[in-house]
Amino acid sequence: MPISILGINHKTAPVAIREKVAFSPTEISHALVDLKAKTDVEEVAIVSTCNRMEVIYRHSSHLSASDNDREAGKMVEPNDSVIKDMETEVVVWLSNYHELDQQEFSTHCYSRHDAEAVDHLMQVSCGLDSMILGEPQILGQVKDAFGYAKTAGTLGLYLNRLFQQTFSVAKQVRTDTQIGESAVSVAYAAVTLAKRIFSDFSKINALFIGAGETIELAARHLKRQGVININVANRTVERAQVLAAEFDGLAHSLTSLPELVEKADIIISSTASPVPIIGKGLMEKVIIARKHRAVFMVDLAVPRDIESQVGKINDVYLYTVDDMQGVIKENQKQRENAAKEAITIIKHHREKYLTWLQSLSSVSLLKDYTLQCETLKNNESNRSLAKLESLSLQLPESEQKKLQDIISELGNRLTQKMMHSPRISIRKAGENKDNSALEILTDTFCSEQKQSK
Numbered sequence: 009m010p011i012s013i014l015g016i017n018h019k020t021a022p023v024a025i026r027e028k029v030a031f032s033p034t035e036i037s038h039a040l041v042d043l044k045a046k047t048d049v050e051e052v053a054i055v056s057t058c059n060r061m062e063v064i065y066r067h068s069s070h071l072s073a074s075d076n077d078r079e080a081g082k083m084v085e086p087n088d089s090v091i092k093d094m095e096t097e098v099v100v101w102l103s104n105y106h107e108l109d110q111q112e113f114s115t116h117c118y119s120r121h122d123a124e125a126v127d128h129l130m131q132v133s134c135g136l137d138s139m140i141l142g143e144p145q146i147l148g149q150v151k152d153a154f155g156y157a158k159t160a161g162t163l164g165l166y167l168n169r170l171f172q173q174t175f176s177v178a179k180q181v182r183t184d185t186q187i188g189e190s191a192v193s194v195a196y197a198a199v200t201l202a203k204r205i206f207s208d209f210s211k212i213n214a215l216f217i218g219a220g221e222t223i224e225l226a227a228r229h230l231k232r233q234g235v236i237n238i239n240v241a242n243r244t245v246e247r248a249q250v251l252a253a254e255f256d257g258l259a260h261s262l263t264s265l266p267e268l269v270e271k272a273d274i275i276i277s278s279t280a281s282p283v284p285i286i287g288k289g290l291m292e293k294v295i296i297a298r299k300h301r302a303v304f305m306v307d308l309a310v311p312r313d314i315e316s317q318v319g320k321i322n323d324v325y326l327y328t329v330d331d332m333q334g335v336i337k338e339n340q341k342q343r344e345n346a347a348k349e350a351i352t353i354i355k356h357h358r359e360k361y362l363t364w365l366q367s368l369s370s371v372s373l374l375k376d377y378t379l380q381c382e383t384l385k386n387n388e389s390n391r392s393l394a395k396l397e398s399l400s401l402q403l404p405e406s407e408q409k410k411l412q413d414i415i416s417e418l419g420n421r422l423t424q425k426m427m428h429s430p431r432i433s434i435r436k437a438g439e440n441k442d443n444s445a446l447e448i449l450t451d452t453f454c455s456e457q458k459q460s461k
Contacts, residue, residue: 015062053157195225215272
């Protein structure tokens with residue numbers, strides 16, 4: 009099977025390398041055309057994200073065939089040397105395109121070929137190879153890669169079918185397993201717990217204390233869930249303004265906490281403060297002012313931002329980073345179990361694609377065999393008709409036409425009967441993925457083509 013993948017990801021290369029080989033959406037179509045023009049790839053697509061860059065390509069299977077094999081019409085697979093040569097071509101192109109040292113870049117690369125390449129693309133699209141197991145964004149990124157390649161005109165029969173099969177397996181995995189249902193990040197786990205208390209996020213006031221990466225992720229997750237009213241409080245107001253602007257929120261200093269906490273339904277805090285910034289006394293006053301409307305609080309800071317006694321107040325639901333880890337650990341197990349189910353689904357779709365690939369060999373042989381038989385039939389029928397005319401039989405024109413029709417019908421019927429058994433054998437060999445049988449059938453039934461060339 010002439011399909012390969014070459015790439016780097018978060019497991020094989022640091023971000024300093026990954027960022028150098030990333031392709032922006034505006035340049036990827038041009039890059040695909042350039043890659044196809046400067047190498048021997050027949051079809052190609054590129055997946056480029058913050059955590060991976062992969063080139064999915066089909067190379068020419070005829071490169072590994074000898075002249076005699078090609079003349080005989082034999083179905084050959086690229087040998088190891090051809091696969092390696094193609095891999096080197098892609099590495100050289102990537103190195104030149106991104107102006108990288110080829111030797112250094114190649115040490116971070118991995119490659120997959122044939123069935124392993126099909127497996128890999130399907131697993132990547134299902135989130136099984138992601139930094140966060142089961143994350144859903146990668147499927148959209150693979151679909152983008154398909155779209156870019158389609159626009160650039162670098163897709164063909166093989167890769168187009170592979171991507172379509174990959175999208176089908178990803179959809180089934182999302183539908184039939186719980187690979188993406190459970191939270192496996194601290195920020196998302198906090199949002200998951202909040203869902204247990206609030207059913208409508210559009211009416212919720214959210215307060216984020218701090219402006220680091222964890223707070224940013226939590227804000228992004230809550231925004232996606234429909235939270236509109238967002239406030240960000242931070243020691244440095246300028247940093248709070250940057251984060252608040254991203255989510256159409258308002259920025260505040262920590263001195264405004266008493267007023268902000270009273271209005272907040274959800275409070276998520278993660279600062280570097282050495283002492284708690286929200287105490288039991290403040291929250292007791294807040295609950296009274298809120299007329300005992302529930303407050304959901306998540307303290308992701310170490311040391312804690314919220315005094316532990318706050319959790320003992322009625323109508324306050326306080327969770328710490330340890331609580332989040334417990335949720336994450338349990339959900340990670342659920343995703344790992346779902347991943348096992350996903351592997352089974354992927355295996356089925358991989359075999360389906362491989363069977364289709366194999367059928368291309370039998371279909372090609374059927375077409376060649378049918379063409380050969382039709383050509384022989386037409387040649388012999390024309391020869392017989394020519395002899396009939398040379399006899400100058402004194403028959404009416406209508407009778408001569410009948411004789412011509414009889415000869416044509418005889419040729420058609422004999423050809424169909426003689427082709428019946430070989431066709432069945434060819435189809436069975438294709439269905440059973442029996443390459444040896446297909447080569448024997450090629451030698452047996454298409455020998456006339458070889459002799460005529």
